[in-house]
Amino acid sequence: xxxxxxxxxxxxxxxxxxxxxxxxxxxxxxxxxxxxxxxxxxxxxxxxxxxxxxxxxxxxxxxxxxxxxxxxxxxxxxxxxxxxxxxxxxxxxxxxxxxxxxxxxxxxxxxxxxxxxxxxxxxxxxxxxxxxxxxxxxxxxxxxxxxxxxxxxxxxxxxxxxxxxxxxxxxxxxxxxxxxxxxxxxxxxxxxxxxxxxxxxxxxxxxxxxxxxxxxxxxxxxxxxxxxxxxxxxxxxxxxxxxxxx
Amino acid sequence: xxxxxxxxxxxxxxxxxxxxxxxxxxxxxxxxxxxxxxxxxxxxxxxxxxxxxxxxxxxxxxxxxxxxxxxxxxxxxxxxxxxxxxxxxxxxxxxxxxxxxxxxxxxxxxxxxxxxxxxxxxxxxxxxxxxxxxxxxxxxxxxxxxxxxxxxxxxxxxxxxxxxxxxxxxxxxxxxxxxxxxxxxxxxxxxxxxxxxxxxxxxxxxxxxxxxxxxxxxxxxxxxxxxxxxxxxxxxxxxxxxxxxxxxxxxxxxxxxxxxxxxxxxxxxxxxxxxxxxxxxxxxxxxxxxxxxxxxxxxxxxxxxxxxxx
Numbered sequence: 001x002x003x004x005x006x007x008x009x010x011x012x013x014x015x016x017x018x019x020x021x022x023x024x025x026x027x028x029x030x031x032x033x034x035x036x037x038x039x040x041x042x043x044x045x046x047x048x049x050x051x052x053x054x055x056x057x058x059x060x061x062x063x064x065x066x067x068x069x070x071x072x073x074x075x076x077x078x079x080x081x082x083x084x085x086x087x088x089x090x091x092x093x094x095x096x097x098x099x100x101x102x103x104x105x106x107x108x109x110x111x112x113x114x115x116x117x118x119x120x121x122x123x124x125x126x127x128x129x130x131x132x133x134x135x136x137x138x139x140x141x142x143x144x145x146x147x148x149x150x151x152x153x154x155x156x157x158x159x160x161x162x163x164x165x166x167x168x169x170x171x172x173x174x175x176x177x178x179x180x181x182x183x184x185x186x187x188x189x190x191x192x193x194x195x196x197x198x199x200x201x202x203x204x205x206x207x208x209x210x211x212x213x214x215x216x217x218x219x220x221x222x223x224x225x226x227x228x229x230x231x232x233x234x235x236x237x238x239x240x241x242x243x244x245x246x
Numbered sequence: 247x248x249x250x251x252x253x254x255x256x257x258x259x260x261x262x263x264x265x266x267x268x269x270x271x272x273x274x275x276x277x278x279x280x281x282x283x284x285x286x287x288x289x290x291x292x293x294x295x296x297x298x299x300x301x302x303x304x305x306x307x308x309x310x311x312x313x314x315x316x317x318x319x320x321x322x323x324x325x326x327x328x329x330x331x332x333x334x335x336x337x338x339x340x341x342x343x344x345x346x347x348x349x350x351x352x353x354x355x356x357x358x359x360x361x362x363x364x365x366x367x368x369x370x371x372x373x374x375x376x377x378x379x380x381x382x383x384x385x386x387x388x389x390x391x392x393x394x395x396x397x398x399x400x401x402x403x404x405x406x407x408x409x410x411x412x413x414x415x416x417x418x419x420x421x422x423x424x425x426x427x428x429x430x431x432x433x434x435x436x437x438x439x440x441x442x443x444x445x446x447x448x449x450x451x452x453x454x455x456x457x458x459x460x461x462x463x464x465x466x467x468x469x470x471x472x473x474x475x476x477x478x479x480x481x482x483x484x485x486x487x488x489x490x491x492x493x494x495x496x497x498x499x500x501x502x503x504x505x506x507x508x509x510x511x512x513x514x515x516x517x518x519x520x521x522x523x524x525x526x527x528x529x530x531x532x533x534x535x536x537x538x539x540x541x542x543x544x545x546x547x548x549x550x551x552x553x554x555x556x
Binding site: 079082083086087088165166167168174177178180181182183 | 327425426427429430449450451452453457458461462465467
């Protein structure tokens, strides 16, 4: 039996599906801490991103700071925090929030910045206040990129949440740690396969959310529509060129 | 359409070949194969990637150099799985080992159960028959670097804990902060139940008795921690190692493993150093290394000088 077959056999072994270390329990812990960390990151980073995008100020600071914290090694941060505030869920949660913030922040401010200034000016010309422009124009138009940022953050956090088990705070990473220590490589691989499957499931969900986030009026500009429109507009575009030649 | 498909195909090929190159990089050549220890006059001394083990290797190496041997040091070579084949085939001639853990490693590699011996003598005689033909064990030092059941001074005072048996005074399930391998080891919760009748569960920390494991008992997340008996933190963090009257944890004395054809004068030099190694001496060496941040080489040098061996 090769290692992959052993990995899958490990997942479906009834012995690994009972008790406090059951795959289902660890999977649920993993999902829970991933979503919680990303939710906190969204609450922190989206308002800041919107502010930067709306005002156009502070962009270089945000790029610098989020780039800087992106480079923090999560395992080191986790150990440091656990020694400072104790073992438990606090330290891993903060570490994962720090990991998730840069992607969400970047998605948000670049989403607002990417909006054609003409659209914002038109809204202003209609007499919209700053808050109305933000709520009715900028957020809806930036939403696909904001969701894209959250999607990237979820992917990073779901993979990195394996480290939570380093301080025995749950999640699917414990299988890798104990598998390596006990030279049980089927356990390492089986645990990893579950993490990969979870990451793919999150990707599918967030890809769908990202498509849903495109506002109705903008869908004409989405990929499938624009390809059709370029093809149909091609012959029309040639007419004026011909017309210029006498 | 055709261009899109071609482009996608090209991208797939690019990614696949990049992955192939990256994976090829993983199968790197054996780092030990370079600079073979073939020279008969050169003694190759190795050590694990474990600071305390490196200090002991430095002690042996510096004493051998002092006695006029040419020594090559190959320190910091990972865990047993990485270095043992090199020791067994003689490309490393001297290696500071630990008798209990080495015996269990050799038994498991042979597909046998781990040893039921717990005393130094019992383990050493079992080790003698388990060792491959080209190597031999020199007499063990007093110093032991074994797994322990260790508690904080505070908890020891509160429940008057002296031995592992006293843990029953705490009542309920005892939480033990330890590495994952502790959960499956014979001296883990299974053995605790069998020998002392105490129920234990492992709070899996992964830093080998490091700061997180100690944090777990200091904060009361666990009652007991698995701290290696030669760890400096037993002194610096004021921890109490519980006695083990029923020999739950096997002895793990520092035991030099050497090539069978090692010069007898070289073996004498190693034994001379080994006689000085008590657990207290080893703790002090580890403390100078981990707390005072002195290098393994300088810690070893001052120890040998202090004992008039250099």
